[in-house]
Amino acid sequence: MTTTSIPVSEPLTRQVSHHVSQSVFDGSRLRVVLLVEVYDGAQQQFLETYEQLRSHVESVPGHLGEQLCQSIENPSQWLITSEWESAPPFLNWVSSEEHVRMVKPLHRCVRDTRSLRFHVVRETSHPAAGDGTAARGGLQTSPRIGDGVIRHALTFTVKPGSEEAVGKILADYASPEPRVDDTTRVCRTSLFLHGNRVVRAIEARGDLLAALRHVAEQPAVRAVEEAINPYLEQDRDLGDPESARVFYTRAALPAVHHVTAGEEDPAARRHALSYPARPGRGMRLAQLLADRDEAAADDPRSPVLCSTIFQRDDVVVRLVDVRGGLDTGDPALSLGLTDPGQVAELTTLLDDPAGGGASAPTGGDLARALEGARMELVTDRRSPDA
Numbered sequence: 001m002t003t004t005s006i007p008v009s010e011p012l013t014r015q016v017s018h019h020v021s022q023s024v025f026d027g028s029r030l031r032v033v034l035l036v037e038v039y040d041g042a043q044q045q046f047l048e049t050y051e052q053l054r055s056h057v058e059s060v061p062g063h064l065g066e067q068l069c070q071s072i073e074n075p076s077q078w079l080i081t082s083e084w085e086s087a088p089p090f091l092n093w094v095s096s097e098e099h100v101r102m103v104k105p106l107h108r109c110v111r112d113t114r115s116l117r118f119h120v121v122r123e124t125s126h127p128a129a130g131d132g133t134a135a136r137g138g139l140q141t142s143p144r145i146g147d148g149v150i151r152h153a154l155t156f157t158v159k160p161g162s163e164e165a166v167g168k169i170l171a172d173y174a175s176p177e178p179r180v181d182d183t184t185r186v187c188r189t190s191l192f193l194h195g196n197r198v199v200r201a202i203e204a205r206g207d208l209l210a211a212l213r214h215v216a217e218q219p220a221v222r223a224v225e226e227a228i229n230p231y232l233e234q235d236r237d238l239g240d241p242e243s244a245r246v247f248y249t250r251a252a253l254p255a256v257h258h259v260t261a262g263e264e265d266p267a268a269r270r271h272a273l274s275y276p277a278r279p280g281r282g283m284r285l286a287q288l289l290a291d292r293d294e295a296a297a298d299d300p301r302s303p304v305l306c307s308t309i310f311q312r313d314d315v316v317v318r319l320v321d322v323r324g325g326l327d328t329g330d331p332a333l334s335l336g337l338t339d340p341g342q343v344a345e346l347t348t349l350l351d352d353p354a355g356g357g358a359s360a361p362t363g364g365d366l367a368r369a370l371e372g373a374r375m376e377l378v379t380d381r382r383s384p385d386a
Contacts, residue, residue: 020294021146023257024087025287028140029064029120032090034080034113042109043075049105050080056102057082062089076111087117088283091254095312100249107245114209147260149187150208153201153253153310153317160196162231167193169227170378173220178383180206180214188382189215190319192272192375196233199253199272199317199375201310212248253317256283257290257309261297268305268321272375273335275316276351285349286311289318292336302333314351317375331370 038046050068057063066082084090093099119140158166170191178186184206191200204211215221216238225238234250237243277285286309293309296302306321318336326334337343 020144021149021258021260022144022151022255023259023290024091025257025290026119026140027086028138030084030087030090031118031120032082032084033116033118034082035116036078036080036110037112038076038078039109039111040076043070046078046106046109049109053102053106060089060093062086062093083120087119087256088287090117091256091311092283095252095254100246104246107242148205149203150205150211151201151203151255151258151308152208152212153199153255153319154248154251155197155199155253155310155312155315155317156247156251157233158196158198158228158231159233163193163196166198166228166231167376167378169224170198173224174218175381175383176215176218176221180204180210183207184210184214186211186215186383188380190270190272190380191378192317193378194272194274194375197274197315199310201272201308201319253310253312253315255308256286256311257293258307259290259293259297260306261302261304263305265305265321265323268323269325270319270321270380271326271377273318273320273370273373274375275318275373277314277316277349278351279314281349282311282314282316285346286316288346288349289316289336292339293318295339296333296336299333301330304334304336307336326370326374335370335373337369 036046047068054066057066062085064083064085066080069079069081071077071079082090121140121143123139170193176186176189180186184204186202186204188203189200191198193199202211202215216225222238229236234247236247238247275285275289289309293304293307296304296307303323304320305323308319310317310319320334322334332343337346
């Protein structure tokens with residue numbers, strides 16, 4: 001086995017003043033692991049369907065290769081691993097309508113799936129093999145320091161004009177039981193409206209998929225979901241497994257970056273800000289905001305104690321816990337727009353930049369931008385021992 005020595009002066013764990021529990025923007029390679037449980041007797045059908053889809057996956061930009069494996073102990077268990085140049089190309093593809101259509105045939109022979117995504121931190125290489133490993137992209141330079149909380153969000157739109165009725169329905173439900181099982185619990189759920197867009201953020205410890213299923217199965221939550229069905233722009237039937245799978249796939253709003261300032265304030269208020277991107281520019285916009293939040297985490301002037309950026313296609317949402325609220329202090333600090341150069345670029349990425357045109361907003365424009373980005377808080381519920 002080939003090993004790489006680490007200088008004594010280089011610590012294995014970098015000590016920093018704040019911690020980032022996740023980010024997709026460090027440029028390192030991504031390993032995606034998909035665990036698949038196939039229906040009994042459907043193994044050959046699954047293999048044939050996979051073979052039909054493989055050529056499509058190979059042509060996706062950023063895709064480096066993959067393997068399909070079958071368990072030696074249980075023929076119903078399969079494993080698909082794929083490698084990507086970095087996380088953004090994979091996230092762009094997995095959230096696309098093309099991907100939704102492409103994987104639909106697989107679900108006719110699959111009982112359950114579980115997807116895991118990992119940045120490559122270290123690897124063993126064999127230079128004599130000539131496998132081109134060095135040319136495939138970088139490795140994550142240092143391990144991230146997390147807080148044990150997994151963050152995710154769901155988003156969907158309702159029919160214009162129904163926002164007030166939907167807001168009242170969504171505000172009227174009992175908090176889900178926080179305990180999912182011995183290892184998983186729901187820590188916090190926050191729900192916001194911006195125009196006719198609904199965003200529900202969830203924080204959990206343990207297994208995120210189990211937490212999402214747990215919340216969705218709560219009687220009070222199911223009643224609320226049924227009540228808002230007539231108002232949705234896209235029809236769904238959560239009682240039908242295929243319809244529910246497609247809805248949750250399209251509604252997924254992954255957290256692409258999270259950073260805290262390394263301090264807590266029980267009086268901090270939670271807000272959400274919407275940054276609608278121009279077509280095809282959502283990922284770059286999210287990366288720009290992530291860069292600013294990284295810099296602001298060490299800025300004692302910043303009122304933002306914690307920031308999570310969610311992004312899917314051209315939908316970019318920034319969830320922030322703010323000391324004193326959004327209305328106090330400099331609006332540029334709350335918006336994450338303190339660097340003039342990046343502000344100028346950001347205005348070229350926004351679908352409706354503050355003040356119009358591509359010029360950087362200043363003064364009153366920033367205050368109007370903050371007001372325009374602010375999402376309406378519907379509910380924010382934290383479990384007692386979160």
